[in-house]
Amino acid sequence: MTRSGLSALSIAELRPLLRRREVSAREVLEAVEERINAVDGKIGAYLSRDFGAAAVEAEKADVNLPLGGVPIAIKDIINVAGQPCTCASKILRGYRAPYNATVIEKLRAAGAIPFGKTNLDEFAMGSSTENSSAQLTRNPWDLSRVPGGSSGGSAAAVAIDAAFGALGTDTGGSIRQPAALSGIVGVKPSYGRVSRYGLTAFASSLDQVGSLTKTVRDSALIMNAIAGPDPCDTTCLNEPVPDYAAGLGRGLKGVRLGLPKEYMIEGIDSPVRQAVDVAVKHLASLGAEIVEVSLPHTDYSISVYYILATAEASANLARFDGVRYGYRAENPTDLLDFYGRTREEGFGAEVKRRIILGTYVLSSGYYDAYYLRAQKVRELIRRDFEQALAKVDALVSPTSPTPAFKIGEKTSDPLQMYLADIFTNAGNLAGICGISLPCGFARSESGRTLPIGLQFLGKALDEARIFEIAYAYEQSTEWHKARPSLNDQNIVGK
């Protein structure tokens, strides 16, 4: 097999070749390196790579382990000892992680090789990866468009076969939305399913680490490796981890899927609506029973999310004070100037906006009206999902109301950018699990095909179910086999 043929494989296709020693872990790693060198100049998915250290790991790889010898890309907000962890922020430029996140320890224990770090919106705050202080990442299906965000680098890397899979983080849709916009599979596990230890915190009650992969089965394989309790994270649940790959292939007979009536709103692009309608009919033809359900507080989720997420962010980002690590302003006049200017010079605009909003909603006189009220509405949203999911096995919806949008289209209007999360962030508020997978294409005015994502939301800790449902859909369609063509595209403009 040629090197370029090798990098195009899924993890499930690659594993038997490694196990039978038809290819070595070293050759696989070299194939990924070659692919990155060949195509990432156009895309900008990676912030750093350490192929030297990765080659040493590849030499020692135990190919009999579940992910033995498989190179995995890591969103640059998850700490990998010895590698940079910049969170795409100027305030962490030059930072090198002194320890491993638990998910990295777990990936390595399963044999995977975390070899490089991918671009993101600064501190995972954004839906387009345009808030990176380091570089732009382009959507491989149309280089004039965003890959989604905040895990846009991870999504693009997988979409261009420059990683067999990647870790991302999802606080309000940051895995599922870029997976949808980049034409791949993205999984947000239930809150507490995966350890957050070693993930630089954005909103601690919402953040969750998950996977971005070419197929549903690959996501199940990565979840098998990273899920489970962790003594270093008290919010990580002490619950047994099923074999997520074992249940795939059960089919949809007897499965009930809920269609939230509040999700069929104005503002969904018509190609997205059509693709999801067709997908729902297809699911019914495979044996699923489709039921209309109601999530009455849907209209409030964006407001609740941006109050709670920014409140938590303002507290979490207080640690960036220029004392122990990261950027420090020079020649301060006094202590307030030291903090104020370090943070002014170190943080980008969106991070500053969210710190201001979060500080405001927590401040004396406004706490009850905003933060406390938002927490109460969060409880109502959580109950909506609990009640809807008591009647069905999973909910089905679009992942994003639109396909990939143009670079620069939403950067001047934060509220419009926040609305990109409309179908995803309630799942984080409710703590449930979700998956996005390809379900069709829209066509841009310049004639390029843009992927559309289908989302399934499942009960807390019911990842196995949404994997089964997503797998049944994926295996009876061809969408996941399409790959973007880079040869006929060149970067125009900046």
Place this chain on the structure above:
Amino acid sequence: MAGESDLDVAYVAKLARLNLSAEETHLFQKQLGDVLKYAEKLKEIDVTGVEAAAHAVPIFNVFREDEPRDCFTAEQALSNAPHQANNLFIVPKVVE
């Protein structure tokens, strides 16, 4: 234009220990005013008797054995320090 909110970006920036330029202050005042105006709709909901959800999954009192474990050496803890000397973080003088 701050909409109907009382947000004073310049004041909140001081609370957050975050200096902002005059331009940023002005821009955020408008943009966050829009966001807060959008969030006004939360006031429509009757939340009487609803408990505030700090987490989606309530977890209390997670304990583990109190056993000594490996921890950072001073060298590791200082490995990203902007300024350091003698195994200490060096900061500007803050008391007269």
